[in-house]
Amino acid sequence: MTLSKSFCLAVAGFYSVVLFLPPSAAAKNLKVITTLTDLASLTQEVGGDKVDVEALAKGYQDPHFVDPKPSFLLKLRHADLLISVGLELEIGWLPPLITQSGNGNIQPAAAGYLDASQFAEILEIPQGSVTRAEGDVHPLGNPHYWLDPENGLRIAKGIADKLSEMRSGDAAYFAQRYSDFEQRLKQADQRWLAEMKPYEGRKIVTYHRSWPNFAEHFHLNVVGYVEPRPGIPPSPQHTVELIQQMKRDNVKVIVVEPYFDLKTPNAVARETGGQVLVLPPSVGGEKEITDYFKLFDYDISKLKQAFDATH
Numbered sequence: 001m002t003l004s005k006s007f008c009l010a011v012a013g014f015y016s017v018v019l020f021l022p023p024s025a026a027a028k029n030l031k032v033i034t035t036l037t038d039l040a041s042l043t044q045e046v047g048g049d050k051v052d053v054e055a056l057a058k059g060y061q062d063p064h065f066v067d068p069k070p071s072f073l074l075k076l077r078h079a080d081l082l083i084s085v086g087l088e089l090e091i092g093w094l095p096p097l098i099t100q101s102g103n104g105n106i107q108p109a110a111a112g113y114l115d116a117s118q119f120a121e122i123l124e125i126p127q128g129s130v131t132r133a134e135g136d137v138h139p140l141g142n143p144h145y146w147l148d149p150e151n152g153l154r155i156a157k158g159i160a161d162k163l164s165e166m167r168s169g170d171a172a173y174f175a176q177r178y179s180d181f182e183q184r185l186k187q188a189d190q191r192w193l194a195e196m197k198p199y200e201g202r203k204i205v206t207y208h209r210s211w212p213n214f215a216e217h218f219h220l221n222v223v224g225y226v227e228p229r230p231g232i233p234p235s236p237q238h239t240v241e242l243i244q245q246m247k248r249d250n251v252k253v254i255v256v257e258p259y260f261d262l263k264t265p266n267a268v269a270r271e272t273g274g275q276v277l278v279l280p281p282s283v284g285g286e287k288e289i290t291d292y293f294k295l296f297d298y299d300i301s302k303l304k305q306a307f308d309a310t311h
């Protein structure tokens, strides 16, 4: 073989590699699966067009009790990264799916598994021994922590750092996306806080303990729950006590997550002259709640209407 001939073959080989490489292979998007829509929205904010992100649960489902579907396994099988809420929120449905996915990347100890609770301020952490006694589904603290925009920001930062770790070549892109998100979220939060200011200290009752972070951030006072304990259905005795308490404290708004039966809340409202307000705690809980910003836009607007109507 002459030198020129081998050179030509090498050149041909080089071009064939370049030409036959699929254009997307060099910069293949990270496939991110999140358990909840809220985490998907935050991932989309910082991941931009470098990620393909999808949530398993729908925003109108109870995140503690999601029916696993075969399609979940398929999604998990091909994921580069799985982001969960943690604090045992998904313990009833996610662990077997992770195992059955057969995807080594996303097993709990692997680099492609991210528990978002590590980034957030967690409320209601039980004192003393940790237990799920009496069926309480919040044994490690309150897992509905994304309902405080400051936590949303912390989670987004944690996700941006994780994406940068997995795709170091795009680290500057993710950092820029985070910085832009931070600016927009802080602006929106100023607006939300101003809108809620006239209702500071308002007392409400909620069905489930989904709202402590939201209430703390927006200065509302949650004084009671339709559930006796998180995950435990209402009992007649507890309902009687709740009605007495609402009358005593003059509480008129009963916030109910979209996946709970309205029978008990409606009865409580009749007894107390209060109003039942169905309020989605997640992105996708209503058709118009298409992202993390719209979640607060929607919930704050509905709360204001309920407060004004029951004043």
Ligand SMILES: [Zn+2]
Pocket (backbone or CB within 6 Å): 064, 137, 138, 143, 144, 208, 209, 210, 230
């Ligand atoms: Zn809960």
